[in-house]
Amino acid sequence: MPEGHTLHRLARDLTDAFAARGVRVSSPQGRFADEAALLDASTVESAEAWGKHLFVTFTGERVVHVHLGLYGSFAITAGVESVPAPVGQVRLRLVAADDERATYADLRGPTACTLMTPAEQGAIVDRLGPDPLRPDADPERMVERVRRSRAPIGTLLMDQSVLAGVGNVYRAEVLFRHRVHPLRPGTAVRRRTLEAMWDDLVGLMEEGVRTGRIDTVRPEHTPEAMGRPPRQDDHGGEVYVYRRTGQPCFVCERPVRTDVLATRNVFWCARCQPAYRPRAVQ
Missing domain, CATH: 1.10.8.50 (Helicase, Ruva Protein; domain 3)
Structure with missing residues (x-):
């Protein structure tokens, strides 16, 4: 299972790739399809990690909570001319396209991928101990x-x-x-x-x-x-x-x-x- 530094690195990379950008959101696998439809064409505000939990915040106070578990991965690919068809069981796909280049990220095999409110995010965080990688840790x-x-x-x-x-x-x-x-x-x-x-x-x-x-x-x-x-x-x-x-x-x-x-x-x-x-x- 990925340790905390992996999630913080992923949160940083997702923020760099997608923050303040409008994104197309889909669930090629279908298990996150209804939630993806609600998020499609919205803007990513930020991504952050707390321990082994990843939170991607979208406009409208909507948060995607991801726990990679033992087998999950969230791969980011930047600067492509065209976005390829998904390969394998992609639970969540984010795509941000500019005039000539595109960036996309595919989430596969997570233990959890859910859409929640900031209050629900807070309830998860409240159950966790301090994270050595967070400046607000006690x-x-x-x-x-x-x-x-x-x-x-x-x-x-x-x-x-x-x-x-x-x-x-x-x-x-x-x-x-x-x-x-x-x-x-x-x-x-x-x-x-x-x-x-x-x-x-x-x-x-x-x-x-x-x-x-x-x-x-x-x-x-x-x-x-x-x-x-x-x-x-x-x-x-x-x-x-x-x-x-x-x-x-x-x-x-x-x-x-x-x-x-x-x-x-x-x-x-x-x-x-x-x-x-x-x-x-x-």
Whole structure:
């Protein structure tokens, strides 16, 4: 499932491509046909992301809410002489045409694609935790939620009502970078550690928006610095533990471990992220 930086990058690109432009809106697949007809020939105002949710706002206080889920994609193609016929199951197509060139975007396979009001958008946002990529985010909300919970920190970081936009890659990597075991209870994570993790996520995810990939290794652990081959993985980017089960840790060389936590694989280094051992009751 795309992580939050992907949605923010997509929102930026949709805004650049379509904001303040009249668009033709259609649903070649047919599952969004009635809603598309209501939006056709209107103007896109903006697109924004909150966590893993995308909101495209049209004139008349109408909002298209998209959640890509596991298999969704929203591909933008700019500067074409003519718009080709849709290929595959296109749920939503946006087309903006100038005198000689056109831009179009095709949405395929989303978990959600619905037309809603700003109030309904607000109801979705109210259920989400703070998003490290939003300037209006309040990290204290995340810190307080974690500090009140005995659930594992590895579970809490993936809970979108606690922290919006973080997925399995950022979860594994930020825990490694701060030497926190994924099974450590939220109540046992120090406030300053959580604050440092938040700041780290802001920087890492902003870089993800800029580059379109997830890179989490520090300069001394890059392939160039270590003389190792670049990582080969479909998610892209250089990482410490994510999907590196059995491979040596870049810091201590102990094999990276993995287990299942709340139905998702979790990755960690047993030496760099020591297991939590509560103090004995006196």
